[in-house]
Amino acid sequence: MRPQRPDRYDVKAVESRWQIEWERQHLYTVGSAKDLPKFYCLEQFPYPSGHLHMGHVRVYTLGDVVARYRRMNGYRVLHPMGWDAFGLPAENAAIKSGVAPRVSTMANIAYMKTQMRQMGLSFDWACEVTTSEPDYYRFTQELFLMFYERGLAYRKAGPVNWCPSCETVLANEQVEDGVCWRCEAPVTKRDLTQWYFKITDYAERLLQDLDGLDWPQDIVTQQRNWIGKSTGAEVVFKVPATQDAITVFTTRPDTLFGATYVVLAPEHPLVTRLIAGLPSEQAVNDFVARERVISDIERTAETSEKRGIFTGAYAVHPLTGAQVPIWVGNYVLADYGTGAVMGVPSHDERDFRFARQYHLPMVTVVRPPGQGGGDLEAPTEAYTGAGILVGSGEFSGLDSEAAKAAIAGRLQDKGLGGPRITYRMRDWLISRQRYWGAPIPIVHCPQCGIVPVPVSELPVRLPDEATFTGRGESPLAQDEQWVCTTCPHCGGAARRETDTMDTFVDSSWYYYRYTSSDSDRPFDARQVRYWMPVDEYVGGKEHAVLHLLYSRFFTKVLYDVGWVPTAEPFQRLLPQGMVVYRGKKMSKSKGNTLSPESIMNDWGADATRVFMLFAAPPEKDFEWKEAGVEGAYRFLQRVYRLAVRDLEPEDGKRAEADPIVRRLTARTAYKVSEDVNRRSFNTAVSALMELTNGLYQHWSDLSLEVRRQGLETLVVLLAPFAPHLADELWHELGHQESVHREPWPGYDAKLLVDPEVEVAVQINGKVRFKMTVSAELDADGLGAQALADSRMAHYVEDRQLVKLVAVPGRLVNVVVR
């Protein structure tokens, strides 16, 4: 007899006991067992804001289940954690409170680490990285230099997105609906010289390689949309008057004979040259000046009217030789394609509206298939579909598809364009006018120009002291002592680059650093070869384009220089949904935040984890419900009460239910394994609940052996989900080792099938009764038995048997007329 137990366990005591014990045993270090298969389980590292939020609790719980499951299944698991520690909030806090960013960041990290411990997460802290520490950012800088050497980092002047609230520029990916992705302030335009990464060089590969990934469809689609590939042609319109040429991009070269004008974006560099000395010069300049100050939001708004102005100049149609007027129009984007388009009003909605407004000629050159004559000169709307070419010289009579190739080919022959592919994605703007980021390791020398800092002189350290005013230039630019340096090339006086890198650069390679965080190179090639790619990557959907696209780009560059073994970093992706509270996304401004501290305090880490997993499939948003955690808590207490029961059967009791529970136990082991493999954690938890219910139900009819086997299986299966309680009960059941060192339970496949099964008998597709038959019974036997059943007579009398369908183990369908 075991001593009487209370009917509840003390959650706090149990959880902290095992947290201490696991740490003492270094239970989650990677270990050196190289003969085991590897598994790299990664979750997006957090920005150290000071506290975990519910979203973090969800990601890390999901990842932890996978990591623990793999370990128990005999994998050597890398499950690291670190800190995406550079970023604006620390700097803004410094402006407000005067605490240096590094000081507040380190304090935040220390606190969040204790929260992660309280969650019972199985990280190997030996791999920890902090992107804001010199021993990390020196390698971010080194990678920048490698990009620079390969021509993948370059400086360019031009209009950029500026967030007035963050006081810095933003990459295209970081502007969402015209507002800053972080602070939601409307983004404006500025003309600045900035550093870029040439991600567009990789557009095609970033697109192609999506096919080989085990990623959810919606994320793949988002990346595809973002890259935005268009296939078409370039067409050159020469401008004899100034010896210039306007190149336009079109996806519809088949409509070229319908081009009656050419439109340039207001920012197009040729505008000034074309109008020089013309009577229209002043008017066009005024127009351009007006349009340029209008924000992107307004300019791209649906309601925005099309405005344009004739430059007074003419270009030559490359195939007909006709003179076409050159316009400047607000509906042409400077940074897509070539910043110029040909106007084909008859076959493009926008051109049609523009032409109608300014009374430009329209020529129909594509006729819908199967349609005869009609008015060619005055269409009432644009026909944008494919069709048969008319009025297109030698190309008349071709269908659109053939004509696209033929016309693009002809342009190429004449040296006036040719087939061309463009992408919507732009180069990645990485400069930031802020202090708390990795300094771009570049020196500006009056003699030598732009000079990279030699790798041997890295890191370019951030000054410890800085003045945070929150206004004007970056604190680095105001630090004369820091800015003034010598040129690595000529030794003369020079100035440092004062921009720091976008924090997305830091997070584009951290998963490599984890594999060898003590390396004196960015990472150890041998370790990376062994561990990469990441086998499971868990993170938020908001990074569908941002972080995931940048990381894929980084990996391709690193792959090309031979530093990493694969061209894709994340084989399997598990994007998790949001935790919603009171019907809305949690946010401070809405006042509906939930603190993980108080929840874990009230219910414990295990119940919090179990509810998170049980409430919904991982990718779905779910609503946090107090009653839900309470349910998870009740379930765990129920398991506890069962596990501390006396295992010895009472006198005179027989083991009648043994076969049932043996099969239930085996089926649960099978189901939980399958479910975790397909990331269906909610149904895995429900299977554990069913086993628990089954043990309760049959307890008094079970032998000692089956009781023990059922309980032990339950506890081991529970270990990835509720790690503290599982370890507690494992010891309670008499074991000395941690349950987390136990191998994952197997099962006897024979036990998965019941010897007898209940099959439904349908008459004309409706279930009329059920029969219990041997599972072995084949289709013929099953059909025969159904027909012979006394309950059948009632349904088939006076009717004719038309068809008999029998599916062994499932059902019988008798079709009668």
Next chain:
RNA sequence: GCCGGGAUGGCGGAAUCGGCAGACGCAGAGGACUUAAAAUCCUCCAAUAGGUGACUAUUGUGCGGGUUCAAGUCCCGCUCCCGGCACCA
């Protein structure tokens, strides 16, 4: 406008390959235990109609069609919701 995803009881969700819709949990109802309550354990719980009742019949997975012995699942046409892209030439 284009692209993707989705819609199942009062609620969250399950149904993995076309084979018994609603597992598991929450909420709710009833019972046992208790002086009582909480906790716990057990039972019930899609809708409609009929029956005291075990039950019987019909309907039912956003809507309308179709394929099939059989459809939440496949096909065609819609509605609505969520997400992405959008004057992208």
